[in-house]
Structure formats: C-alpha cells, structure tokens
Amino acid sequence: MNLxxxxxxxxxxxxxGDLLVKNTMPGGIIGSIIAGFAGAWLGSALLGRWGPEIAGxxxxxxxxxxxxxxxxxxxxxxxxxxxxx
Numbered sequence: 001m002n003l004x005x006x007x008x009x010x011x012x013x014x015x016x017g018d019l020l021v022k023n024t025m026p027g028g029i030i031g032s033i034i035a036g037f038a039g040a041w042l043g044s045a046l047l048g049r050w051g052p053e054i055a056g057x058x059x060x061x062x063x064x065x066x067x068x069x070x071x072x073x074x075x076x077x078x079x080x081x082x083x084x085x
Contacts, residue, residue, distance in 0.1 A: 009036070018070050021070045021071045035069045040061075040066070042068060043068075044058060047064060049061070
C-alpha cells in the first residue's frame, strides 16, 4: 500500500512541477511519476528536508525539484530535436 501512495504522491508532484514550468514532460503519466521521484531526490539534496511530509516526500522541496527536472528535460529535448549546429 505504501508503494501505491508513494507513486500517487510522485505523480502529483511531477504534475505540479510540469504546471509550474509550463513545459511538457515526455512520457505522460510515467514521465510525471519519474519527474516526481527525481524532483523529490533533487529537491531534498538541494534544499534539505523541510516543510510538510507526505509518504516520505517533503512536498515543497520536491515540487521545486520536479520543476527543475521538467525544465532541464525540456531544454535537453529541444536541444536534441534541433539537430547538429
């Protein structure tokens, strides 16, 4: 049950990060879940563990981290779609 809750929280965090950046995370729901987990890890590494916690996710750093992940992923995808300079 904890795994399902963690996946749902990661999905919501990734979706909010996607909305904040106004960029599209590739992969749909799976991409949002990955952005949520990666954002939680990155946010905790950069900002520490503070704010409300749900299912092991510190929400505020995780959302900020997810926004960074979505932004960087969007930059990388745009750079690779242009082709060589």
